Amino acid sequence: MTTNLLTRERAILEVRRIAAKAKEPDVFREVAMLVEGIFDSRTPSHRIDLSKAKNTFSIYGLGAISDDEKEALLLLQKAIEQVLLSRGYREDKLIFTRQEHELLGSSVLDIEDPYTPIGLLRRELTLEEIVLARRLKLITDVFGEYFGSVEIYVPAALELLDEQGRTIRDPRVLDMTKLEEALRTMSPEQALDAAAIIAQRSADFPFRRD
Numbered sequence: 001m002t003t004n005l006l007t008r009e010r011a012i013l014e015v016r017r018i019a020a021k022a023k024e025p026d027v028f029r030e031v032a033m034l035v036e037g038i039f040d041s042r043t044p045s046h047r048i049d050l051s052k053a054k055n056t057f058s059i060y061g062l063g064a065i066s067d068d069e070k071e072a073l074l075l076l077q078k079a080i081e082q083v084l085l086s087r088g089y090r091e092d093k094l095i096f097t098r099q100e101h102e103l104l105g106s107s108v109l110d111i112e113d114p115y116t117p118i119g120l121l122r123r124e125l126t127l128e129e130i131v132l133a134r135r136l137k138l139i140t141d142v143f144g145e146y147f148g149s150v151e152i153y154v155p156a157a158l159e160l161l162d163e164q165g166r167t168i169r170d171p172r173v174l175d176m177t178k179l180e181e182a183l184r185t186m187s188p189e190q191a192l193d194a195a196a197i198i199a200q201r202s203a204d205f206p207f208r209r210d
Contacts (some may be wrong), residue, residue: 005086006079008039014076022065028061031073038080044183046138050089053080090133094119095158096140097167102206103142103156114207115166127165134158135188139174146206147173147199155179157192170209172196 015035022028034056037043057077057198062070093101099114101107108118110141117134119125125133144151172192179195186194199206 006076006083008154011035011039011076011080011083014072018065018069018073018076021069024064027060027064030056031064035076035080038083043186044180045136048089049083049137050081050084051092051093053077053084078156088129088132088136089126090119090129092137092140094122094125095130095133095137099167099207100140100142100158100171104140105143113166113195117161117165120165127147127161130165131161134161138192139179142171142173146202146204149173149199155195159192160189170201170205170207173199 012035014031017099019025019028019195034053038048038053050152054077057080061073061142065073078158093106095117096104097113097115097117098108098111102114111118111121113121117130120127120130136170139155139157141153142156144154147154147156155174155176157174159167159171162168174192174195175197176195179191182191182194
């Protein structure tokens, strides 16, 4: 593959070529569906994820194909990652705040500011990069117990950032049906407002604002 960005046609042809030789075609189908979704203009931006794309290639790709196709798959993965980076997607670990990390069960103990994305604090990303990446991702799964839910995970908003790069409010849990409907006619920011659910946050809600 060249250094030029991967086109839809080339991506589909390559993934189908590798799939035809797969040892476990049913498993490898997850990779094929991922690639097709990334290049489908109808796929909402929040259903595409740079971090999950990497995991899908690793979990469902490498073990399902013959050894002589692994180099080709890794090249395809790198090309897909470049496409997503060019669109503005970035790694979750960098666009999330410490508060958001703790709501989904991870921790960033070396970060004191809980409301500013890690990538900005570490100067690995610009504010503009993070704003765009968060607008594309839009939501993340968090532990339901923090929002009074019996569900293990619930969807929550990646809230807007102010001029200093701090979130303007604590994450809100979302009604995904309302969000999907709202995104058809509203901006991402308006859709989040329309889909937000009033929830009783727990006493141990990380870095809760009150």
